[in-house]
Amino acid sequence: MLASCSKDSDNEWLRMALPKSASTDGEQLFGLWLGAWIAVGVTFLIVFTLIIWSSIRYRRRSDDYVPVQVRYHLPIEMLYTVAPVIAVAAFFFHTVEVQNDITEESKNPDHVITVVGQKWAWTFDYMGEDAVNGKDVFDAGAPDDIADLYLPVGESVRFELRSPDVIHSFWIPEFYRKLDVVPGEENSFEVTPDREGTFKGRCAELCGMYHSRMLFNVHVVSPEEYDAHLRELEADGNVGAPMGGAESHTIKGLEEAEEEAS
The missing domain is CATH 1.10.287.90 (Helix Hairpins)
Structure with missing residues (x-):
């Protein structure tokens, strides 16, 4: 009290x-x-x-x-x-x-970000219009080094959610929304941030031993700061689809299990 x-x-x-x-x-x-x-x-x-x-x-x-x-x-x-x-x-x-x-999702959101939830960290792949010099750039995290997600204030963003292993849940409390990240499923939702600031994001689905470490920082910044961050990612060599993103459309171990069954 x-x-x-x-x-x-x-x-x-x-x-x-x-x-x-x-x-x-x-x-x-x-x-x-x-x-x-x-x-x-x-x-x-x-x-x-x-x-x-x-x-x-x-x-x-x-x-x-x-x-x-x-x-x-x-x-x-x-x-x-x-x-x-x-x-x-x-x-x-x-x-x-x-x-x-x-x-309801728009046909042409201002930004498209692929969110990959893997055991036990997040990867954010900035795609399409956000590509720098024609190449995708990404923020990748680890259990001991959480990822940073940058979003431009006042512009619509579509999150395309992928998982290569187990079910996770993408949750930013200040957005009042969360959605499961399911292996083999292409879930997505769209938001428009309307307030600058730094917030905490997390996995809201018990996904394994280090579930509590599946955290990430959300930075809602001006469009100019957003573009500058993408250029920083390119300069740091975070270019192309990261490993988590490349495997996010398959279920880990499924092909091996099918081969053994046959």
Whole structure:
């Protein structure tokens, strides 16, 4: 309780403990999150009040008194059925509405970055329009040297998620979104960062012994700083598809297993 009184977290009460958003999707996702909590709170109050009220109102007051036993009460049974269906339908409608909006991808995003999650580090391959002198450049990390992901503020970025080994999950808390990185599957999503800063990213799927070390830094910078970083990667020799990226479309060990089975 004392820790929650910190001046650094005074705004977290208003955000329901969520971090301050750093993407254009934040407002919609926070609205869905807040609405769900309000609905849950109202449901809890109604159910809890009915439990307390019925326990007091219909309690057994003496050995000679037995409360009236109600069976096959059609109006109540209909209420028990209809009310939850209406509540779930409302939750479902708003969830699908927000989901369809934020998962819609543009045909030509400003940037395309291939994200490779491998045991136990991240690799970020800057492709297409971000190629330097016609060559892709990349940031690669290791469990003891986490990778850096650079993003330009105010410009759309599509993350293409790949894994050569097991299921990982690409998560940047300030974007209010995460998505599984599944071997053999080409998952992707698109965001537009709207606030400069340095944030922490991580794997949100238990993927093995060093899962806790699958971290990365996210730097949302100006477009000029973003371009300068890509040129630095070229100067450092981080050019071409890294090993993780080259193997990210296959499942590790699958070909050997098929050969042994045949």
